[in-house]
Every structure is written in structure tokens, then in C-alpha cells.
Amino acid sequence: MKLLVTGGAGFIGSNFIHYWLKHYPEDSIVNLDKLTYAGHLSSLKDVSENSRYKFVKGDICSQKLTDSLMVDVDTVVHFAAESHVDRSILHPSEFVRSNVLGTQVLLESALKNKVKRFHLISTDEVFGSLPLNSRTKFSESTPYDPKSPYSASKSAADHLVRAYFHTFGLPITITNCSNNFGPYQNPEKFIPRMITNLILNQKIPIYGDGKNVRDWLYVEDHCWAIDLIVHNGRPGQTYCIGGQKKEFSNFEIAQKIIKLMGMDKSMLEFVADRPSHDRRYAVNWSKVHRELGWSPAKNFDDRLKSTVEWYSNNKWWWMPLKKQAESIYRK
Ligand code: NAD
Ligand code: TYD
Numbered sequence: 555m556k557l558l559v560t561g562g563a564g565f566i567g568s569n570f571i572h573y574w575l576k577h578y579p580e581d582s583i584v585n586l587d588k589l590t591y592a593g594h595l596s597s598l599k600d601v602s603e604n605s606r607y608k609f610v611k612g613d614i615c616s617q618k619l620t621d622s623l624m625v626d627v628d629t630v631v632h633f634a635a636e637s638h639v640d641r642s643i644l645h646p647s648e649f650v651r652s653n654v655l656g657t658q659v660l661l662e663s664a665l666k667n668k669v670k671r672f673h674l675i676s677t678d679e680v681f682g683s684l685p686l687n688s689r690t691k692f693s694e695s696t697p698y699d700p701k702s703p704y705s706a707s708k709s710a711a712d713h714l715v716r717a718y719f720h721t722f723g724l725p726i727t728i729t730n731c732s733n734n735f736g737p738y739q740n741p742e743k744f745i746p747r748m749i750t751n752l753i754l755n756q757k758i759p760i761y762g763d764g765k766n767v768r769d770w771l772y773v774e775d776h777c778w779a780i781d782l783i784v785h786n787g788r789p790g791q792t793y794c795i796g797g798q799k800k801e802f803s804n805f806e807i808a809q810k811i812i813k814l815m816g817m818d819k820s821m822l823e824f825v826a827d828r829p830s831h832d833r834r835y836a837v838n839w840s841k842v843h844r845e846l847g848w849s850p851a852k853n854f855d856d857r858l859k860s861t862v863e864w865y866s867n868n869k870w871w872w873m874p875l876k877k878q879a880e881s882i883y884r885k
Pocket of ligand 1: 561562563564565586588589592594612613614632633634635636637675676678708732733740
């Protein structure tokens with residue numbers, strides 16, 4: 555397979571490139587990334603010399619560039635996006651540009667070049683928020699109800715991708731996944747922010763009452779789900795991907811991290827809540843399990859432990875990013 559991966563210098567994209575090069579020795583990857591604040595070539599240091607991997611610095615909104623990159627490609631895996639909710643509250647227009655316009659530009663190129671599969675990485679945040687203490691979960695049939703500029707822009711992208719399937723017959727698939735965690739995640743996001751703050755002996759800020767719930771998906775499990783769907787998922791279909799069977803609040807996750815790092819609760823600090831903070835996300839991933847045999851390979855506590863270890867052992871990667879990551883929260 556010849557793949558075009560967009561946003562491959564970001565968190566999930568870089569993990570995906572590592573995963574794919576390891577599992578598919580016959581395949582080659584072109585990684586198109588603009589290298590925004592969230593893109594780091596350091597995340598791809600160990601594959602940069604691989605003859606099956608090529609990096610192109612550029613914007614997914616440039617039609618000329620995306621047309622030319624897709625000439626010799628059969629599969630597009632589209633990760634590139636502005637991805638951080640807190641930033642979308644500060645700068646919504648960048649989210650519309652990259653997430654909506656950028657996706658449409660890629661779809662046009664995919665159509666012109668007759669790619670065999672266009673796969674969009676989307677989010678469970680398009681479905682809005684679930685109440686606490688309910689058993690309801692998001693599934694492929696949940697109506698869209700985005701609440702932040704980020705989730706609204708991702709919703710628009712999902713609709714465009716489906717429209718290119720219905721209108722033009724482009725063979726697309728979409729995954730709506732829950733919150734990922736693991737190596738190479740920017741320290742502005744919850745789990746790496748908690749771990750890296752504690753390594754630096756700084757308090758960890760919990761928004762609001764700390765009762766918000768996310769469904770944590772280990773990034774390598776997510777990459778395996780994308781692999782199964784790109785190879786065997788049905789064109790036109792959406793698959794929801796989630797991580798957990800048991801739910802934990804942000805407060806409980808913070809406590810687990812504190813314990814794993816041998817510290818105590820005095821490191822916790824409750825801070826002002828995020829505006830329009832979605833209360834609970836939970837994903838029903840029975841479709842991908844039933845159709846393609848996917849389920850998370852290990853439990854959450856094991857994955858959290860290895861994530862803490864990764865950040866402890868890879869300060870060279872996150873230390874240069876930490877100052878900028880914290881500066882967004884001072885605004
Ligand atoms: P990220 O912010 O870490 O990486 C995004 C990458 O896209 C960066 O490398 C950035 O430079 C690149 N990019 C942004 N705009 C671009 C543009 N206009 N042209 C080219 N490249 C551009 O994001 P992530 O956490 O790896 O998320 C990847 C995808 O998965 C996103 O589409 C996001 O919406 C989705 N997603 C992420 C999560 C999560 O928990 N991280 C959960 C659900 C869905
Ligand atoms: P985040 O990683 O920003 O992902 P998302 O907003 O896309 O779900 O946040 C995960 C949860 O953690 C969310 O409920 C907000 C909360 N949070 C904190 O309590 N403190 C923090 O410092 C951050 C970054 C997030």
C-alpha cells in the first residue's frame with residue numbers, strides 16, 4: 555500500500571506511522587504536515603531515515619500540493635487538524651480553516667486521483683456531552699450535537715466526508731474515537747500535563763469539580779483499530795472507537811497518576827472550569843468489535859503505568875514543549 559498520512563507529526567499520527575512501518579514492511583508512507591505548534595519531527599526521529607517514509611512540510615489547505623501528493627497514493631489516512639478544545643475557545647477560525655476547509659481540499663484531491671480509501675480520524679466530541687451517572691454511550695447512530703468550536707469543526711468535516719461518499723462515490727471510512735493517551739502526546743493535554751507537572755514537582759490543575767468523565771483509549775489500540783478499518787472496514791461506514799469498560803472521573807485519573815508517581819494528594823489543585831465543559835464521554839465500540847474483532851489489548855491501569863514510564867524516560871521529547879504548553883493556560 556502507498557499511504558498519504560496527514561498530520562503525521564502530531565500525537566496520534568506519529569504513533570500511527572511507527573505502527574504502520576513496523577507492521578507492514580512492504581508499504582510506504584508520505585507524511586504531510588504543516589508543523590504547527592502541535593507537530594514535532596522529534597516524534598519521528600527513529601523513522602526519519604527509513605526509505606519507506608517521506609516527510610513533506612505543507613498545508614492540507616493547499617489544493618495544488620495535495621493534488622500532487624496523491625498522484626501515486628492508494629490510501630489516505632487523515633489526522634491533520636487543530637485538536638485542542640481550550641485553543642478552539644481562544645482561536646476558533648484556525649479550526650474552521652484546517653479542520654473543515656482542509657478536509658474538503660483533501661477530498662477533492664482524493665476524488666481526482668481515484669484513491670481506494672479515504673479514512674478520516676474524527677472524535678466522539680461531535681456527539682456532545684452525556685449526563686453523569688447514566689449508562690448511555692455514544693454509538694454510530696447518536697445524533698450530532700457538538701458544543702465547542704473544535705467539535706463543531708470536526709462535525710462539519712465528518713459530514714463533508716460522508717457527502718463525498720454519497721454524492722461522488724468516494725470510498726471513505728470514518729472513526730469517531732474517544733480521548734487518546736500514550737507516548738508523544740503534547741503536554742498541554744490532560745494525562746501528559748498531569749505527569750509532566752508532577753515530574754517537575756508542580757501542582758496538577760483539575761477543572762471544576764473534577765467529576766467530568768472521559769473514555770480513555772490507548773493510542774496503539776487506536777492505531778490497530780484504524781488498521782483493521784482501512785483494510786476491511788466497509789466503505790461509507792463510520793466506526794466508534796473507545797477504550798474503557800470501567801469509567802473514571804478526571805479526579806480519579808489524577809489520583810491514579812499521583813499514586814503511580816509516589817506523590818500525595820497535596821499536589822492536586824482545583825481550578826476554574828472550562829466554558830461549556832462537556833460532562834461525560836463514553837463510547838459503545840461494539841460495531842468494530844463485532845465486524846472486525848477489535849477490542850483494547852490491555853486494561854487502563856497497565857496502559858497508564860506504561861505512559862507514566864514513557865514520560866519519565868523521555869524528558870528529551872517533552873521538556874522543550876512544556877513551556878509553550880503551559881503558556882496557553884495563562885491566557
Ligand atoms: P495533534 O494536535 O497532536 O496533531 C495534529 C497535527 O496536524 C500536527 O502535527 C499539526 O502540525 C498538523 N496540522 C494541523 N493543521 C494542519 C494543516 N492545515 N495542514 C497540515 N498539517 C496540519 O492531534 P492528535 O491528538 O494527534 O489528533 C489527530 C486527529 O485525531 C485529529 O483529527 C483529532 O481531531 C482526532 N482526535 C484526537 C483525539 C485525541 O485524544 N488526541 C481524540 C479524538 C479524535
Ligand atoms: P483534554 O485532554 O484537554 O481533552 P478534551 O477536552 O478533548 O476531552 O481534557 C481531558 C479532560 O481533562 C477534560 O474533562 C478537561 C480536563 N482537564 C483538566 O481537568 N485539567 C487540565 O489541566 C486539562 C488540560 C484538562
